[in-house]
Amino acid sequence: METNNFLAQNQIFSHLDKSVLKKIEASAQKRYFQAGEWIVHHGDVWPYLFIVGKGEVTAVKESAEGRSLTLVAVKAGEIFWGLAFFLENAPMPAGLTVSQDCELLLWSRETLLPSLLENGRLSWELSCLMIQRVLFASEIVEKLAFQPVAGRLAHLLLDQSSDNSSEQLPRDLTLDEMAARIGSTREMVCRFLHRFSDDGIIHITRTEFSVTDRKKLQDLAQKVK
């Protein structure tokens, strides 16, 4: 089974004995979802922890009036959970939706809890993982509270282009998706993209974009006005 290998590569499970790993692996359910499907809706009680085998899952908050905010994208090899996995009967504060067709390996609370209680290291690693997510949330808060839209967008563009300095990159997010990630609207994103373009910071076409002045973009992202 290649899955064995797959699990062992994960930060959380990597320190377990082979035997324990096998037991845990055997107790997992495999589930498949298609892009656009909801795995869980906001408010549901969902006591599962999962690792993404293939594809991508995103956690999304939604306001009554359709606006939404993407909190995190969980990619292949990464772990995520329903709140009720930890806190019984706690409803999801955000929904989970599938951004790319995916395969999940998931455990219910009852299934995994015994292993967690027996293995201090396993629980510890889980704590560390959660801390990383706390950190991530903390950044979102900071940006929402202090950075104006321009700064948040600049940040997003930097993430997207990572280090690929000045290459042409496909625009694989729609304006609505970008807006959802930075907590704004389609129109705002569009305007700022073109403003950046006018200022010679990025170059943009309908299908591609490239960062021409990475430094200025970083300045914008830093400016914690």
Next chain:
Amino acid sequence: METNNFLAQNQIFSHLDKSVLKKIEASAQKRYFQAGEWIVHHGDVWPYLFIVGKGEVTAVKESAEGRSLTLVAVKAGEIFWGLAFFLENAPMPAGLTVSQDCELLLWSRETLLPSLLENGRLSWELSCLMIQRVLFASEIVEKLAFQPVAGRLAHLLLDQSSDNSSEQLPRDLTLDEMAARIGSTREMVCRFLHRFSDDGIIHITRTEFSVTDRKKLQDLAQKVK
């Protein structure tokens, strides 16, 4: 020692054997701080976990231009930590400051980690605690992203007055402090307080306030425009 009892009352430690508890308790340092002092500044690497014995500690994010956002208030009996307790060399994403003279019982990473690794239950409880904090952060995000200032302020007022329906309550937060909790400014808070008052939702004097129309206030807090 009454401290023994104190620790045992905590969610995290309550399930430990007396012997383990004693060992953990013995390994803690006691530290005292005065209101206004900083325990750690944003950006510092601080590998400690602590429980508040007396007083209150708050976690605060600050922008370059003096504006600040209070993330959480840690009260007596509650636990908090520096990021580096979990992630080596990770700098604090927020500072910790003392809102009321306090006594902390704290452990360094090296001190407590062995106990965590040995005791699955202890690590697990810690995970659960962190999840509660994640949840809290998630609410902050939601409010910042979707709720206008009025809604966030309404929320704060409801928290402050908890269930004490229509009693007169002391105004123990300054406008600046309120502003810091909802991510806005002194002036905004002042204006909305008086607007609420004009609308007959609250009654307010310089030193006290009371909620006269709890339902309307809840409506405002709900309105996830």
Next chain:
DNA sequence: CACCGTCTTTGCCTTAACGCAAATTTATTG
């Protein structure tokens, strides 16, 4: 190729939020 649905772009207008400065009130301390 014509049609449809989705996405992007832009102009125009409204509102929310903020910053500054000044006036006023309250608290504190010698």
Next chain:
DNA sequence: CAATAAATTTGCGTTAAGGCAAAGACGGTG
């Protein structure tokens, strides 16, 4: 009680952000 500091309140002007609507642009698909 005077003097000073801190906190509150208000007016006024500015900017950021958003909503609506209409006009392109594009990619399919029949």
